[in-house]
Amino acid sequence: GQSLEQPSEVTAVEGAIVQINCTYQTSGFYGLSWYQQHDGGAPTFLSYNALDGLEETGRFSSFLSRSDSYGYLLLQELQMKDSASYFCAVKNHGQNFVFGPGTRLSVLP
Amino acid sequence: DVKVTQSSRYLVKRTGEKVFLECVQDMDHENMFWYRQDPGLGLRLIYFSYDVKMKEKGDIPEGYSVSREKKERFSLILESASTNQTSMYLCASSSRRRDRVYEQYFGPGTRLTVT
Numbered sequence: 001g002q003s004l005e006q007p008s009e010v011t012a013v014e015g016a017i018v019q020i021n022c023t024y025q026t027s028g029f030y031g032l033s034w035y036q037q038h039d040g041g042a043p044t045f046l047s048y049n050a051l052d053g054l055e056e057t058g059r060f061s062s063f064l065s066r067s068d069s070y071g072y073l074l075l076q077e078l079q080m081k082d083s084a085s086y087f088c089a090v091k092n093h094g095q096n097f098v099f100g101p102g103t104r105l106s107v108l109p
Numbered sequence: 110d111v112k113v114t115q116s117s118r119y120l121v122k123r124t125g126e127k128v129f130l131e132c133v134q135d136m137d138h139e140n141m142f143w144y145r146q147d148p149g150l151g152l153r154l155i156y157f158s159y160d161v162k163m164k165e166k167g168d169i170p171e172g173y174s175v176s177r178e179k180k181e182r183f184s185l186i187l188e189s190a191s192t193n194q195t196s197m198y199l200c201a202s203s204s205r206r207r208d209r210v211y212e213q214y215f216g217p218g219t220r221l222t223v224t
Contacts, residue, residue: 002168008149033211042113042199042215043152050211087151091211094159096142096167099152 002026004088004100011106012078020073020103022088030091032064032071037102038084046073046086075105083107112136113216115200121222128187130219132200139205141183142213143167143175146197158183159205190223197221 004024012018022032031050035043049055049064049071061074075082085104089097116131134141140159144152144167154167156175164175172194176184183202187194197220201213 004151031211033213035213042217043201043213044215045212048211089152094165096154096157096165097213098154098168099144101149101151 002090002092002098004090004098006086006088006100006103008101009104009106011108013108014078014080016078017074017076018078018105020075020086020088020105022071022073022100024069024071024088024090024098024100026090026092026098028092029066029069030093032062033089033091033097034060034062034073035087035089035099036084037087043087078107080107080109113200113202113214115198115216115219117219118217119220119222121224122187122190123224124191126187126190126223128190128221128223130185130187130198130200130221132183132185132216133181134183134200134202134214135181136202136204136214137180138202138214139180140203140210141177142201142203143173143183143185144199144201145169146199146218152199155185190221192223195221195223 034046037043047062064071088100142157143155158177200216
């Protein structure tokens with residue numbers, strides 16, 4: 001079977017750093033994506049890792065370890081607008097992705 | 110500005126009705142997807158299409174069918190709506206280019222209620 005695991009909820013304060021983990025078990029693996037979804041909104045793409053290591057995009061970074069079937073999204077200098085749900089997604093065979101259950105991040109003042 | 114649009118934001122249908130959900134993208138993307146989103150379950154793939162008239166089953170295709178007659182349009186059909194199909198339905202598209210395939214663009218979603 002295929003499964004992705006993420007913490008259901010994470011809470012942090014403004015200005016802090018938070019890490020959202022994702023572990024996966026899938027039949028094939030070509031890369032790990034991260035998406036952000038605000039309440040009532042559509043998911044929007046944040047980052048993608050095909051190779052091991054850290055990818056940095058502004059305040060957000062994403063890490064992948066293929067040998068550990070593990071990745072994380074790192075959010076720095078948290079802002080209130082970062083309060084949202086975050087999904088990891090594995091690209092397996094073909095053109096489609098398998099999404100995780102999502103992590104709800106609450107940023108407190 | 111790239112855009113994926115869905116025909117309705119909110120829809121209420123009765124059990125047994127045939128329901129059509131429409132999705133249009135203006136990015137000339139080859140791939141299009143239909144997901145349903147339920148609390149605690151994330152996004153689950155219903156069907157996807159990698160070309161006109163082509164379709165592939167996702168993880169939960171039972172009770173659904175799809176149609177892709179034109180590149181920009183992907184329709185999801187509930188042949189006989191049931192209450193367990195009450196959900197948020199999200200359409201997405203992506204390029205088939207090797208360096209862009211990992212980035213999906215989502216529509217605003219259709220919240221379907223079946224009574």
